[in-house]
Amino acid sequence: MSLVTERAQANRRVLKWGLLATVLAFGFGWALVPFYDVLCEQILGIKPTMEAVANPVCADGAKSRKIRIEFDTSVDANLPWQLTAEHSAMEIETCKPATAKFVARNLGAFGMNGQAIFSTAPGESAAYLAKTECFCFTQQHLEAGQSREMPVRFMINDQLPESVETITFRYVFNPVSNYAGNDPVAGTPKS
Structure with a gap:
């Protein structure tokens, strides 16, 4: 051969x-x-959710109850941002609109884009949650040193199982490509 x-x-x-x-x-x-x-x-026990679930069905005359909402925030190591909740927890009533406020701050030397991934714990609670406004729905751009207040508006369905008394909202910010197509870690220089 x-x-x-x-x-x-x-x-x-x-x-x-x-x-x-x-x-x-x-x-x-x-x-x-x-x-x-x-x-x-x-x-x-975590159910990742990227979009709001359909509006909660709140029965007429249903007795509302109080639910504790806790906030857990973190940022990917490749994104030099800080994300903090105005309060670490809040108490809300089912079927009543609620607003939580967060502040994101770019601690880096460059403008960067990030997007938050949202999840709830326990995972079953996501089916009873409707978010009407959330910074996790879209990419966020922060210039170097810039900070922005970002509200989350939501409501919890009155059909949430009685065994669930506390829900944790978890937000993790991750870097995404900048609008100019630059590497998300390198970013764009501050003008």
Whole structure:
């Protein structure tokens, strides 16, 4: 067998294994999505939510009750921002609109974009929550040194199980590409 033929066979073998590895990697990534959902919801009790659930159905004449809402905020290490809640917790009544205020501050030397990911704990509470306004719905841009107050307006359905007395709202800010297409970590220089 000639050297050219051996190389051609070796190249075909490498190509076949490479394609198989690609298909398997794609399949593995695809399978991780439901695994992640099960891990978060069943084991950790967190239900990731990116959008508001439909408005709560509050029964006429239903007796409202008080619910404690706690706020947990954090920022990805690659985003030099600070996110704080005006209050670490608040007490609200079901079926009554409530507003929580947060302040985001860019501590970095460059303007940057970030977007918050929202989740609730316990995870089942997300089905009884409607947010009408939230900074997590869109990307936020802060120039170097800039801070912004960001309200979250929401309501809790009166059908929330009686066993749930406290709900934790968790916000994690992550860097995203700047509007100019720059790297989110490098950012854009302050003018």
